[in-house]
Amino acid sequence: MNIQNNERAFKPAEYKSAVKPVWCPGCGDHSVLLSIQRALAELALPPEEVAVVSGIGCSSRIPAYTNCYGFHGVHGRSLALATGLKVARPDLTVLVASGDGDGFSIGGNHFLHACRRNVDLTYIVMDNRIYGMTKGQPSPTTEPDWDTAIAPGGTGLSPFHPLVIALASGANYIARAFSGDISGCAKLIVDAIRSPGFSFVQILSPCVTFRPDQQKGWKDFIRPAMVPETDDHGRAARRLMTDDGFNIGVLFRGARPPYQPQPLDHRDPSHLEAEFVL
Amino acid sequence: MTQTGQETISVVLTGSGGAGVMTAGQTLLDAAASLGLYGLMTRSTGPQIRGGEAAALLRFGRRPVLSHGDRFDLLVALDFENISRFGAEIPLGASSVVIADPAAGDPPEFVVASGARIVHVELAKLAKTIPGGRISMVALGALAQMIGLPESAIVGAVAASVGKKKPDAIVTSEKAVALGAAAAATLTPGARIAAPDRLDSERWSITGNEATGYGAIKGGIRFVAGYPITPATEILEWMAPTLRQCGGVLVQAEDELASINMIIGSSFGGAPSLTATAGPGLSLMIESLGLAVASETPLVVVDVMRSGPSTGIATKSEQSDLNIAVNGLHGDAPHVVVAPTDVSDCLLTAQWATHLAESLQTPVIMLSDQSIGQARAIIDRPEDVAFTATRDIWTGGESPYLRYGLTDSGVSAMAIPGTPGGQHTADGLTHNERGTPSSQAHDHVAQLDKRQRKLENFDYSDHWAEIDGDGEIAVVTWGSSTAPIREAIAAARDRGAKIKLIALRLIAPAQPQKLAAALAGVKRVLVIEQSHSGQFWRYLRAHYDLPGEVTPIFRSGPLPFRPGEIGGYLAHGGL
Ligand SMILES: Cc1ncc(C[n+]2csc(CCOP(=O)(O)OP(=O)(O)O)c2C)c(N)n1
Ligand code: SF4
Ligand SMILES: [Mg+2]
Numbered sequence: 094m095n096i097q098n099n100e101r102a103f104k105p106a107e108y109k110s111a112v113k114p115v116w117c118p119g120c121g122d123h124s125v126l127l128s129i130q131r132a133l134a135e136l137a138l139p140p141e142e143v144a145v146v147s148g149i150g151c152s153s154r155i156p157a158y159t160n161c162y163g164f165h166g167v168h169g170r171s172l173a174l175a176t177g178l179k180v181a182r183p184d185l186t187v188l189v190a191s192g193d194g195d196g197f198s199i200g201g202n203h204f205l206h207a208c209r210r211n212v213d214l215t216y217i218v219m220d221n222r223i224y225g226m227t228k229g230q231p232s233p234t235t236e237p238d239w240d241t242a243i244a245p246g247g248t249g250l251s252p253f254h255p256l257v258i259a260l261a262s263g264a265n266y267i268a269r270a271f272s273g274d275i276s277g278c279a280k281l282i283v284d285a286i287r288s289p290g291f292s293f294v295q296i297l298s299p300c301v302t303f304r305p306d307q308q309k310g311w312k313d314f315i316r317p318a319m320v321p322e323t324d325d326h327g328r329a330a331r332r333l334m335t336d337d338g339f340n341i342g343v344l345f346r347g348a349r350p351p352y353q354p355q356p357l358d359h360r361d362p363s364h365l366e367a368e369f370v371l
Numbered sequence: 372m373t374q375t376g377q378e379t380i381s382v383v384l385t386g387s388g389g390a391g392v393m394t395a396g397q398t399l400l401d402a403a404a405s406l407g408l409y410g411l412m413t414r415s416t417g418p419q420i421r422g423g424e425a426a427a428l429l430r431f432g433r434r435p436v437l438s439h440g441d442r443f444d445l446l447v448a449l450d451f452e453n454i455s456r457f458g459a460e461i462p463l464g465a466s467s468v469v470i471a472d473p474a475a476g477d478p479p480e481f482v483v484a485s486g487a488r489i490v491h492v493e494l495a496k497l498a499k500t501i502p503g504g505r506i507s508m509v510a511l512g513a514l515a516q517m518i519g520l521p522e523s524a525i526v527g528a529v530a531a532s533v534g535k536k537k538p539d540a541i542v543t544s545e546k547a548v549a550l551g552a553a554a555a556a557t558l559t560p561g562a563r564i565a566a567p568d569r570l571d572s573e574r575w576s577i578t579g580n581e582a583t584g585y586g587a588i589k590g591g592i593r594f595v596a597g598y599p600i601t602p603a604t605e606i607l608e609w610m611a612p613t614l615r616q617c618g619g620v621l622v623q624a625e626d627e628l629a630s631i632n633m634i635i636g637s638s639f640g641g642a643p644s645l646t647a648t649a650g651p652g653l654s655l656m657i658e659s660l661g662l663a664v665a666s667e668t669p670l671v672v673v674d675v676m677r678s679g680p681s682t683g684i685a686t687k688s689e690q691s692d693l694n695i696a697v698n699g700l701h702g703d704a705p706h707v708v709v710a711p712t713d714v715s716d717c718l719l720t721a722q723w724a725t726h727l728a729e730s731l732q733t734p735v736i737m738l739s740d741q742s743i744g745q746a747r748a749i750i751d752r753p754e755d756v757a758f759t760a761t762r763d764i765w766t767g768g769e770s771p772y773l774r775y776g777l778t779d780s781g782v783s784a785m786a787i788p789g790t791p792g793g794q795h796t797a798d799g800l801t802h803n804e805r806g807t808p809s810s811q812a813h814d815h816v817a818q819l820d821k822r823q824r825k826l827e828n829f830d831y832s833d834h835w836a837e838i839d840g841d842g843e844i845a846v847v848t849w850g851s852s853t854a855p856i857r858e859a860i861a862a863a864r865d866r867g868a869k870i871k872l873i874a875l876r877l878i879a880p881a882q883p884q885k886l887a888a889a890l891a892g893v894k895r896v897l898v899i900e901q902s903h904s905g906q907f908w909r910y911l912r913a914h915y916d917l918p919g920e921v922t923p924i925f926r927s928g929p930l931p932f933r934p935g936e937i938g939g940y941l942a943h944g945g946l
Contacts (some may be wrong), residue, residue, distance in 0.1 A: 110794075112807050141791045146636065156796045157808065162788040163796030164639055165808075166632065167662050173629035177636030177644070178788075180622055181594045185640070185788050206625035359618040362588045369575035369585075371404050371749070 103137050105130035110160045116151060119308065121272035121298030125219055126158050128275050128296075129188065132282035133161075136186075143186045146175040148200060150192035150226045152219035152298065161188075169199030172207040172216065179212050183353055186286060187213075193220040193232040197255055201233070204255075208262035211290040213351040217282065218255065218293070219272070221300035221307065229303035255295060257333045260326065260345055265290035267329070267345040269338075271315045272298040277341065284343065290351040297339075311339070318342035376565035379432035380518050381440045383461050384510065386449030388422025391507035396427025399511060400576070400747065401528035402520060403431045407570030410749040411436045411714075413742065415457050416686065424453040426461065433567045437713040437748060438854035441935035443467055444562040445517055446487070447510045448475060449494060455479040459930055463487040468561035470513055472496075472506075490558050497550045503539075504547040512551025519563035522552050573752040579743035580605040582717035582753075583673055584613065587645050589718070590725030591760030592671065593619035594642040596633035598626055598652060601685040602741040603675040606647035627652035631659040634670045638663075639797055641787040643729055643760045647673040650692050651682065653736075657699045660734050664704040664822065666797040667775065667785070669728040669735075669762060673721070676740040678928045687929030688742035690850050690901040696736045697879050697910060703819055705826050707735040708878040712837055712853040714748040719756055720876060723834055729760035731825055732782060738878065742851045742931055765793050773804040777817055781825025826880045835877040835885055842869030843894040846941075847886075847917070849875045849907060852899050852932055859937035870941065881914035894919040897940065903927035 108130040116122050133143060143161040147153035149168035156163025162185075166174045175189045196204055196218045207216065222239075224230040230243045234255065238247035259267050266288040270278040278296060285292035297315070299307035318340040323329050329345040336344075382399070386392040393414060400412045410431045417423035428443075430436050442462040446469045448454060454461075458481035463469070467487035471478060472494040482489065492513050498504040508529070515525050529544040577585075584606050587595075595614060597607040611621045619642070624630035627648055634644035648656065653674045663670055676692045678684035696708045707727050711720035720737060728735040765772060765784035774795040776783040783804075786793020800808040801815045809815070837853070840860065848856055853874040860870045873889050890896065896917045900907035908923035924940050 139791070141794055142789055144640075144788050145796075157798070157806075160794055162786075162794050164636065164666070165796055165798045165800060166635065166666075167658055167799055170628055170632040170659060173624065173632035174636035174639075176622070176629075177594065177596060177633030177638075178640045179636075180620060180633075181637035181642040181644075182640035182788060202625055203629055206629070354615075354620040354622065356618045356620060357615045360616050362585070362613075362617050365585055365588065365613050365616070366575075366752075369577045369581070370752075371574045371576055 101137070103134045105134045108133045108140055108160050110158055112157045114158050115154060117302045119301040120151065121221065121300070122152050122155065122219055124272040124275050125217070125278065125296055125298055126155055128272070128278035128282055129159065131275065131279035132286065135279065135283050136286060138186055142184070143188065144178060145188045145190060146178065147171050147190040148195040150195045150224070152192035153190060153195055155190045169195055170203065171195070172200060172203040172214070175214050176207065176210065176212050179214055180354060187215070189214055189216045191216065191218045192225070193218060193222060193234045194224045197233040197253070205258070205262045207291055208259050208264035208293065211263060211265055211349050211352045213289055213291070213353065215282065215285045215292045216294065218295050219298035220295050221298050221304055222252070223300050223303045225300045225303055254333065256336070256344060257330070259293045260329055260333055263349070264293045265347040265349045266292035266343070268294045268343045269341050270294055270296045271311065271341055272296055273312055273315070281343070288346065290349055314339040315341055318344060322346050324348060376519055376563035378434065378565060379430055379436055379440055380562055380564040381430045381443045382445040382447065382514060382518060383426055383428045383443045384447050384449070385424065385426045385454045385457065386507070387424050387452040388419065390449045391505060392425045392427050392449065395507035395511050396429055398525060398528045398532065399429060399514065400749065401531065402515070402524040404574060404576055404749040405527055406520065406524050407567035408432065408564065408749070409435045411439065412747045413439070413745065415460055417453060417456060424456065426454070426457045428460070431564055433565055435750060437715070438858060439931060439933060441933045445470065445514060446482070447514050448472070449506050449510055450475045451477070451479055455481060462933070466562065468517065470510070470517065470555070488561070492551065492554045494551070497554060498547060500550070501543060501546045503543045508544045508547035509551035512548035513555035515548070516552040516555035517558070517561055522548050575750050575752055576747060577714065577750060578605065578745060578747045579711070579714040579717045579739060580675065580745065581609050582714060583647070583721045583737070583739060583744065584609040586718035586721030587671065587725055588613060588617055588619070590722035590758070591643040591729065592645045592725055593617070594634060594637035594644040595619070595621040595646065596624045596630040596637070597621070597646045597648065598624050598630050600649045600652050602677055602745050603647040603649050603673065605745070606673060606675070627655040628659065631656040631672070635659060635663055635666070635668050638668050638670050639788070643669065643725055645671040645673065645725070647675065649675050649677050650679045650695070653692060653695060657695070660706070661700045661702060661704050662799040663734040664700065664706050665799045667732040667822070668797065669732050671724045671728050671735050671737060673737045673739060675744040676738060684929050686741065688740045688851060688901070688931065689928030690740060690852065691903065691906060691927065692738060693878065693902065693906040693910060696738055705823050705880060706733050707731065707826065707880070708738060709735060709876055710738040710850040710878055711743060712850065712874045712876065714743055714746050715750040715753050717743060718753045722756060723758060725760055726758040729762040730782070731829060732762070732785060733826065738850060740851050766790065767792060771805060774806040775802060775818060775821070776804050777821055780828050781821045831877055831882065835875070835882050836889065837872070837874040837876060838889055839872040840864070840870060842871045843892065844869070844897070845871040845873055845890055845893040845895070846897045846899055847873045847875070847911065848899045849878060852901055855932040855934045856899055856937050858934040859941060862934065862938055863941050868941070883915050886915050890918050896921045897924060898922070899924045899937065899940070901926065901928055901932060
């Protein structure tokens, strides 16, 4: 993304709307909202030049809480909507917000193709390993033994690894953050926005209501990634495959040029008639 | 050509894969057009992905031809392999002539049963006498001779298509055409085409899908996302390069869920946007079409209908997506559905669809179909119509900005990202005027009212229907059924019948007052459509009070309506 140096400085509060979040007190998503505000202020992006696109879920409520342009679409399709917006309007900074259900389950196919297509988007997935909005069903990242009403005793299915999938699908930037560390989270979002092409940031964002274990547990596990960031797919693959899900930081940074189809010309459509005229 | 031939003539070329039937058909159409004839060409192929048997079905006339006739005057069979599968699509009669290669063996049962006169020309043997000679060119020569087209027109069309770079190919074709023509000259003549009037108008050769693409670009479309599907793919393929010449782009999506959402995003960004699909794709798009309704995002979805349900017959036509197009969305979700009446009308309808979507900030579904979309026709240059995309754009003003403000018209100005002060979140959740999510009854009702009001208040002008003629009997129809009905009505009028034709271009929202006015004085209504369950008739019953006696006539695809079949219905109705 091309970031110009804008004339004036912006405060994080200027990116917040008057709409009061519906989130539970203590939900990690409050901190993600704050991190996004800080990141946009750091980049001094005028709010009207930023669009935040989302699907459905607690996490996907975020656009209306920002003072940017927003689109709160249907469940699972935010990446497609954001792709159309960014291709049509390359001048905008487009953030996409999602949850582990929205992004990896119902929207899984779009995730693969967004990584592969490499449009210049920043994809923030608030992963709480649960469907929060529908009140506690397992998601593709939920542990196999997590007991829920719909899957008593656990699903018995091993969770999948979104970062590995992103790497295999061609994502240009892969990072993990923790909502409990707002300034660390904001720094990663700044970096992701600056990084050209498709940037994927998984933010571990606890659901205090349906995953009360996360609030305390995650703080103990979270650690900065021990090895420096890499642009090597092989090394990144090995690291991500053996990763326990709690290493924070930039885990892969590629150099693939973004996909941005451009018009070739701006001719009047009437010239196309020549093809039909006998 | 003589002045005394038939007004129209129908010919069909059949052959197995690689015989060059489609190219020959195209050459024939070009040749006829160069002589000032109008024409129509459709294709039929077997289920093989490539190769396999194929038929090029053509009809020419001194007047515009937009549907096939009742039977084929001439069938030229390069071989008889598997052509029985086309039997039902190739009606022949005792006056028909079949030119076949004696080496092709016995003609299939449907040919024999028709009583058509079968004549032999040694197509393959003659072709072999010329180095590089093609059977299809010999066949074209014979065909031209039989129906009275000059050989020079065929050779001219070959030259125009292969270009100056291949003078040898032109000479070879010329020889092959001459051999075919000489062989056919010894045969008893069959039906011949009357010479056309002087060619003084600009003519186009265009398919329905191309006309749709061009109409859309002319209407202002600048972003397209789509996923390939028969019979809509040609719209995407035609638009991919042409859009880029006109300031737009096309993205191939990973599926239809993505295509519809991509165009919601691009339209939110300010670009008039379109996708093209068929029934299976439209089914996948339905949830997001509701999002476009609720978020008031303008867009156009072209559904080139094919026989359904499910995968159905991907390559054959039907008018059976009307129900899903009108009623497929959950909740109360008013939107616009329009339909072109023929190949030429695709241009106007696509342009109008774009105009309606942009003006009303709502999704517009355009129901084309396979028989229109994949047909190529020689038409008069369509009239220029002026409407282009006109979106009410917010450029500043009141604060806070009310994206979904309750205006009298129901349309509220849309702020495009980048506009300072216009920030809002477009939402599929029930919202208030500002766009803020709300579960309050009054917001829900106010926004439902607003979205209905904008469709009801709009002036759809005369474009809502094609109305033709007068009489106490009216045929009400839509889409591709219109062209054969037009022809049947013209024939009935020649016999003194007075019949009015009303073909709806605007399917939804319904226009009860306009139709009532159009039906004033009518005592009998025939409703004609190509669906198995009478979807259109049932839709009319739900929204309109049709006067007098109403006779619904409906049947499924894939076989097209023919003028004679419609004429039978008209006669049966005591006309
Ligand atoms: C098509 C469709 N199916 C199901 C739902 C119901 N639904 C709403 S949110 C959601 C899951 C959200 O989970 P996630 O994306 O992890 O978000 P979270 O609430 O945890 O932040 C589901 C299944 C829906 N809105 N739309
Ligand atoms: S249910 Fe969970 S994810 Fe949803 S708002 Fe409450 S804490 Fe957050
Ligand atoms: Mg979740």
